Amino acid sequence: MASKKYVSFLSLSFLLASAASHAQLGGSYDVQDSSVIPSKRLPQHTEFMANNYPYPAKPRNQWEIGLQAGAFTISGDVRNRTPIGGVALHVRKALGYVFSLRGQLGFGTTKGLNFQPSTQWSKNPAWSKTGYAPGTPVFYNYKTNIYDLSLQGVVTLSNIRFHKSKSSFNVYAFAGLGGMIYNTKIDAKKGDGTTYATDFQNIYNKYAATADGFGYKNRKDIKKDLKDALDGKYETEAETDASQPKLFKKPFRFIANVGAGVQFKINKKFSFAVEDKLTIPKTDLLDGQQWQENGVATSVPGSTGAPAQTRDFDTYNFLSVGLNMAIGNKAVEPLWWLNPLDYAYNEVNKPRHMKLPKPVLDDADGDGVTDQFDQEPNTPAGAPVDTHGVSRDTDGDGVPDYKDKELNTPTQCQPVDADGIGKCPPPACCDSLMEIIKKGGIKGECGIGDLPSVTFKPKSITLSNDAKALLASAAQKIKDNPNCKIAVIGYCSSSKSEQQLSWDRVNAVISYLVDKEGINADRFIFKYGETGGDCNTVDLRDGTNEEGPTTVPAPHPNLRRGR
Template sequence: MASKKYVSIISLTFLLASAASQAQLGGTYDVQDSSVIPSKRLPQHTEFMANNYPYPAKPRNQWEIGLQVGAMDISGDVRNRFPGFGGALHARKALGYVFSLRGQLGVYTTKGLNFQPSYQWSKNTAWTSAGYAAGTPVFYNYKTNVYDLSLQGVVTLTNIRFHKAKSNFNLYMFGGIGGMIYDTKIDALKGDGTNYAADFQTIFNKYAATTDGFGYKNRKSIKKDLKNVLDGKYETQGETDNSQPKLFKKPFRPIFVAGAGAQFKLNKKFSLALEDKLTFSKTDLLDGQQWQENGVATSVAGFQSAPAQTRDFDTYNFFSLGINMAIGNKAVEPLWWLNPLDYAYNEVNKPRHMKLPKPVLDDADGDGITDQFDQEPNTPAGAPVDSHGVSRDTDGDGVPDYKDKELVTPTQCQPVDADGVGKCPPPACCDSLQKLIEEGGIKGKCKIGNLPSVTFKAKSITLSNDAKALLAAAASQIKNNPDCKIAVIGYCSSSKSEQQLSWDRVNAVISYLVDKEGVSQERFIFKYGEAGGDCNTVDLRDGTGEEGPTTVPAPHPNLRRGR
């Protein structure tokens, strides 16, 4: 029956282990979450978040409490009758990802019975006090209750994983020290107070004459006969060593425990554990017997030598199934469930916190466009380029701006010379007018030439970079002709918003030339809302001889202006 029970438990273990190996849980906790960092480690967390320290602070992690039940048996001088029963409570706390401490309190009970008779019981007070006559064969038996308390170091073997985040299956080993008290009783008397001497002699005589005697072939029959004789009251105190200290009026002995287990995670709170714990006790009296037999005999003559004390101590084993629960608020799950490599692997795969250096890309000509995108990789230093690294040519005359001495050359004045300077032919209709001007026939006309037009985006009053370049070139012309007045003309006035927009654009052009290029305000004639032009264009022209104000108040200043 006992062997079938062990086979069933072992089969369940392999079944759970197989399921666990296929079940992978999600990633671990967020190392940037300060709510799970204890106050004493917050300075480290702050340094880590500021990239001044490479290691994240260890988080606050939950305790585990558990209940275990299972089979207990004693390995001593008397054979365990069948596995007894035991239970244990524990509390466990991780000190790191691999090592944790566990305190465990256990309560166990089991029974034992020898199917071979013994004669060397003369120094065992349990049998002598029961009135057995010298030379009478007895069959050792016992019932023992054990209570122990131990502190164990637990080493987790499977949570550091290189090829997956983590799983819901853990193997662990443990060892520790503690103490125990025990109470051993012997079934040496019948219910009426008499002993079993005659019954034991009858059983002895029955099997002593057989071929196998008290060998293994007859053990089942002998045990059956003994069970029919013994009443199972266990009324006699087992032998004790008076030199041993007492606790709660029971013998106290130090113990050493060792074992291994497998833990199966059900969810973040609960887990199951299969565990085998072996306890080494510093006593030989857990089974109530410490005297060594010199052999098994088939007659009284075989048991005449004096008994000798055994040299080994009794041990007991506890094979259990347990249920565990993680407890604690604002804490991550117990560290033995977490993979300490998870943070590092995630950062390597998809950095969130890692401080990465700026990439340095080659730019041979230093124009701000990396070589892999530069369509003109050898532009001179300081030459303005476009987003493809090609030298700018504002007026499209074929001469790049860094060589062009006339940055804006009207189309009608092209082609240009090597310096980008064009020659503008005078209109045929104006030859006579030009002659009159040269001869002074029309008072006040100057030779400033053609001035550019500035185009704005729809509803915008902001000058583009190209418009600023045009105005910069125009400013040079204006400054070189100090006797000329300049008319700045905006168009369209069909509505209040058009009137205001026209005013804003003329004002933007004049303000740029005055504030940025240093042209005197007095040289401009302010015209807006004119007819016959493009609403999005402001024209500049020679205004010498014309009349008009240099500044004009905004027609509708409270209107919302487009940008």
């Protein structure tokens, strides 16, 4: 009967466990969330968030309370009858991802009955003082109630997973220490106060004469006869050890317990558990019997041989199912449900907090264009290049700027020599005129030709390196044509700021040619705020036949750039 109940109990447990194992699990907590960090660990959290400490602070995690119910049995000198049952209430708190502490209060009750008779019960006061004649066969029985309280250390490793974020179940083992009190009674008398001596003797006589005696085959029949004979009142106090301390007028013993269980997650708040716990108290009287008979159990009636005291101790077992609930605000789940590797794996897969070093890309020639995009990987140091890493050739004459001594050679003067200088043949009709001009002949004539335009970055008045190179080339042409005046023209005047910006840019070009290239300031005509041109461009052109001032006061000096 007991074995069938155990099978049914386990079947139900695994059925519920299978259903719970399909529960959906939530994600892990956010390690950057300071609301779940206790105040004493906030300094570590601050250091972690500043990337000064690699480990996140341990979060505040919830408590667990649980209620268990199941089969309660005693292993002793008297065979355990069908378990009546037990219940337990526990509180559990994680100290880490592997270890937690659990306080458990339990109650269990069970019954026992031997189907073999005993005759050497003389040293057991529960039987010897109830009126049984020496040598009369009795059938040991008991009913025991046990209350215990213990503190257990619980270890779990199944939450540490390397190939999966989480699991829907948790396997754990535990061991603990505590105390228990118990009360054991036997059914030795009928309701009218008389003993079962006659009933026991009749049952003994009925089966002792059979071929099987008190063997296995007759056990069921014997138990049936005993059940019919006993009234189940359990009125007689069982033997106790007078040396044992008392608590609440009941024997008290220290206990040690061990066990294991499987916990199945239903959701973030509830879980279901199947557990088995074995408890070892230092007593042999949980079943009310500590004496071992000399000889076989079917001793001849009338025998009064001296029984020996057993040296083993009784134990009791609690096989249970339970429902657990996590409680606590501003806290994560109990840590035995969280994978401590979760943060590291997620950070490696998709960094959110990790401080990544700046990428270093190879640039062998140091031109500012990385090798993977550089179409000219061996550009000389300092040579200006375009976005593809190719040496810049402003005038397209085939000579790169870093070699070109004439950056803006007109197309009609090309091809050029190795220094990038072209030869511009004058028109046949004007050979003599050009000679006169070169010698300072006809006043007012200028043959300087095209001059470059200087481009500025938006809102900037600073000359770029490219612009300075263009002006250096233009300066040489201006020096070679001393009869020429040069108009320097800036554009746009729709607002005061545009007018001042145009003035500043023209002033920057003239100042460079005067200060850096040594050209007389009187040779320039200062024009700004003109229309018909690009606002970010300053043009240089032959101004020999134009009129205009050499210098012009700033129109809006309070708006000058760089003040």
